[in-house]
Amino acid sequence: MRTGNRRKAERLRRLFPDEVEYHRDDDFVVTCPTRLCFVPTPIDAVIRILERLRPGPEDLVVDLGCGDGRFVAAAAYLCGCRGVGVDAREDVLRVARRKCETLGVDDKTTFIRADVREVDLRGLDPDLVFVYLFPSLLRELAEELAACGATVVSYTFPIEALGPARVLKLGERRRAYVYEP
Numbered sequence: 657m658r659t660g661n662r663r664k665a666e667r668l669r670r671l672f673p674d675e676v677e678y679h680r681d682d683d684f685v686v687t688c689p690t691r692l693c694f695v696p697t698p699i700d701a702v703i704r705i706l707e708r709l710r711p712g713p714e715d716l717v718v719d720l721g722c723g724d725g726r727f728v729a730a731a732a733y734l735c736g737c738r739g740v741g742v743d744a745r746e747d748v749l750r751v752a753r754r755k756c757e758t759l760g761v762d763d764k765t766t767f768i769r770a771d772v773r774e775v776d777l778r779g780l781d782p783d784l785v786f787v788y789l790f791p792s793l794l795r796e797l798a799e800e801l802a803a804c805g806a807t808v809v810s811y812t813f814p815i816e817a818l819g820p821a822r823v824l825k826l827g828e829r830r831r832a833y834v835y836e837p
């Protein structure tokens with residue numbers, strides 16, 4: 657990694673801690689108050705995925721179930737991508753928007769409150785779709801993911817219906833599964 661990118665990665669690590677907490681200032685409210693659990697992808701895993709896939713400034717990156725927006729924010733900040741994050745929870749979306757403002761990438765990023773099953777992915781026409789969702793939900797999304805024409809990256813859980821995956825090893829136990837269109 658080049659020095660500039662090392663500095664940027666360090667800033668992302670500070671802004672997106674792996675352990676999410678409650679803060680008085682409502683900077684963060686999380687875990688699983690409902691069935692909508694927010695469990696973040698560790699920021700180093702996000703950075704490594706982006707380093708391996710190398711999306712560029714002309715690419716649109718979508719995170720279905722974006723939580724605090726870390727994948728979209730990092731793609732915009734490190735790679736210059738445009739990004740769309742979708743989540744059903746307004747509290748995490750608020751955090752995502754604020755963090756993108758802090759990084760100065762709010763002009764490249766959009767966060768939408770919606771059920772990921774209702775998103776017209778083909779209409780968005782993404783180049784890269786990131787998901788970290790329960791396998792049951794991934795099964796529901798598989799057809800739309802297969803039809804959207806994008807590279808699909810699923811953190812932790814493979815999506816069997818999309819065929820064989822390229823497996824990215826992101827550490828001792830962490831894996832991401834990559835499906836090319």
Ligand SMILES: C[S@@+](CC[C@H](N)C(=O)[O-])C[C@H]1O[C@@H](n2cnc3c(N)ncnc32)[C@H](O)[C@@H]1O
Binds near residue numbers: 694697742748772811
């Ligand atoms: C495991 S977290 C992953 C967050 C983020 N993508 C990341 O990797 O750090 C899953 C997120 O998906 C959201 N989610 C789960 N089911 C959803 C649905 N049907 N529609 C929209 N968002 C959903 C949750 O609110 C949560 O923020």
